[in-house]
Amino acid sequence: MRLEMENVKITDIQEADKTHVENGVLYINKKELEEVILEDEKIASVEINFAKPGQNVRILNVQDVQEPRCKVGVENADYPGVVGNFCIAGQGKTRRLEGAAIVVSNPTTRRVENGLLDMNGESAQITPYSKKCIVSLTYYPSELAEERPFEENIKRASLRAGVFLARAAEGAPVDSVDVYESSPLDEKAQGLPRIGLVLQAYTPQFDYMAVPDKIIYGTAISGMLPTVLHPNEVIDGGLVGWNAMKAIDTLSFQNHAMVREMLSRHGKEINFVGVICVTANTMLDLRMRCSSMVAGIAKHVLCLDGVVVEKILGGMPHADISTMGVALERAGVKTATFTTPLTSAGTLGDTILYNDKELDLIINAGNPFEKTTFKFKADTFYGGTAETKIYSSEQVPQFAGDEQIRVEQYLIAGCQDHCGSRNVITKEF
Template sequence: MRLEIGNFHIQDVDFGDETVFENGLLTINKEKALQVVYEDDRITDADIVIARPNDPIRITPVKDAVEPRCKVSDDAMFPGVTNKLVPAGTGRMHVLKGGCVLAVGKHWGGFQDGLIDMSGPGSYQTMFSYLVNICLVADTNEDEENNEQQKRNTALRHAAMRLSEYLGECVRDMEPDGLEVYELPPLNQSDDRVRKLPGVVYVLQLQSQMIESGYNSLVYGWDTGNMLPTLLHPNELLDGAVVSGSFMPSSSKISTYQHVNNATVKRLMWEHGVTINFLGVIVSNLNVALEEKQRSAMRVKQIANSLGAEGAVVCEEGYGNPDTDFILAISELEDAGIRTVGITNEATGRDGRSQPLVDLSIKADALVSTGNVSQLLRLDPMEMVVGDLQSLARDGNSGGWEGSIKADGSIEMENNGIFCADANTGNHFKTVVEY
């Protein structure tokens, strides 16, 4: 399978008469862009606000992030979700790099929603502070969700996908600044030199703990709570086959933007044929009942064994209850003789002294930490708030509480509520401080 990604690098974004990209400037016709948003009649009120790096802007509640892009070949973006169900992973994609569409609630937030600061100390917490953010700020008529801590946010999240595709269409017929090519042949077509390299799989554990539909991550539009672990070609992930869900403390969330830009998968692709034989992506899920956890871990091992894997990288979306799925998968792989590295965050308390994971095993002896969800942050007020700052304390944001917002507009919160701060896919720039 061969996937070509043509990149157009955004320097700035502004509003104008037409939606065009020229000399690094993305100009958006706001009226036409909002027409795409209002295609879903559940959206009652919407606006688009631009937030640039170093702006004195705070954005919350953020529900998802989507990269502006379009499929140039005869395929579809986000197959099975906002477009027809077709195979992903081949053809050509054009991408507006450096820009991002954020789905932001105008009034209602929840446990799974996050905060982004475009400047100041808070901006060091998440990669999204360094992108030019096109904020879709909207209300919906989903009144039954407004007072719920857990919200599906389906209308707004899917509107962000449609908006990102609308913006991406403006570079459909243009020549990109650069071209990335991702190509991985069928396993039986690899040459002898590649087959002699260590076989490695990437295991992506997607959040799927909600029983009702509409909350969990999607694979080709299919609720991951109803699936067994399955094998994907890496290109399928980079081409939009996986869409972020709406249940997960925000710092631990893997956004739709991060799925298609999964830095770990891209690095494994680059290492294929050089240091490793990259065998593919095993998409797994995170369950509630112990038997379900054991079943998924067993299937991950069976798939990896069938592929002849000698090494594995396991990425967990979330923490707490999912730590058991994470450790079980690592243990099963290690028992099969497959050397495994795990990537996850920690919940060590504000003082860093608590047990980092709910479940542990001596077999999990190679773990990469992406941060402490309980890290306490004190952030100065911002000149402008996009969205609704009160939602941080009022609506159960996983990092906020009553009293988080001070009289002067400054806030106190945990890293838990910073949007995608822990970046378990490797789109990350935090490091460990050694004491």
């Protein structure tokens, strides 16, 4: 499968009569953008704001972050099953507005744990998202909307908005092109170790109101059997973000670092055969079924020599990492399994939630629940107000307007992600 990713670099964002891109500036006609969004009758209104690096802006109630993208030269092929019609994601040409991001805010949510993004101050030092040109979309529901489906509505509307913006860059010079092309049958890859990625993309323990998020081709994956994907499907709209910030969002999937790392080595050091997409499981029989099937697919269908088993947010998903890893090792597939230490007290050895002797290569992917105390006096709030409550696992009341807040890193949009893109390790002090 071959995907050409056309990168159009965005370095500034401004309001204009005509939506287009010129000299790296994304010009947006807010009225046009609003019309695209309000095609959905569940959305009563949307506030559109721009935020740039260095501005004293704090964005609140963040539920997703997305990179504006569109398919080129083909209709209805964007985010198949979510925005476009069903088709295979990952082929042909895609245009991305590199350096721009859409931030989705839902201020009427009843969730208590919500994301935030500062464009300046101390927390802006630890997330790459603070360095992007942001289109902040704040949504309000119509009377027809219900809380849980509304989250899907606004995620979809934002993806449509991103398609609209990327299309508007038609004619703007392309700064660079990345080609993602791989097949297990590629001649150059024969004889190289056959490598796969086990991508744990979701965990049902976060099924808010007992409803799972729809993240793969428009459907939910709670309880799903392992699914084999081409790597390009992951980074080109086959997967979208969750409905809440959990150190994973649409932008993390679109730029999935594990997938891109393996693709970059395909035909050179490895034969990147494919991605096995799984969910974590809360029930033992689901977990064991999934683990055994992953091992079967890896060993006997994809004929892999080694896999990286990547972990999603939470403590419980470690159990699935462990049972999948053991099943894979016993089947003869070598593993590197992820762990995310989840507390700041203790040693690495006593915080890890599995200890099977078969799993002897454990990757320390950082602690998304670590807290950062940071100062920042915002003068503008999008997606909320100075009175918006900020979640504290220590149960200390704090508000967006406070000069100093203490926040777990998974709630700082982009600070940590579960796709391997961050330069992070948890270290003992």
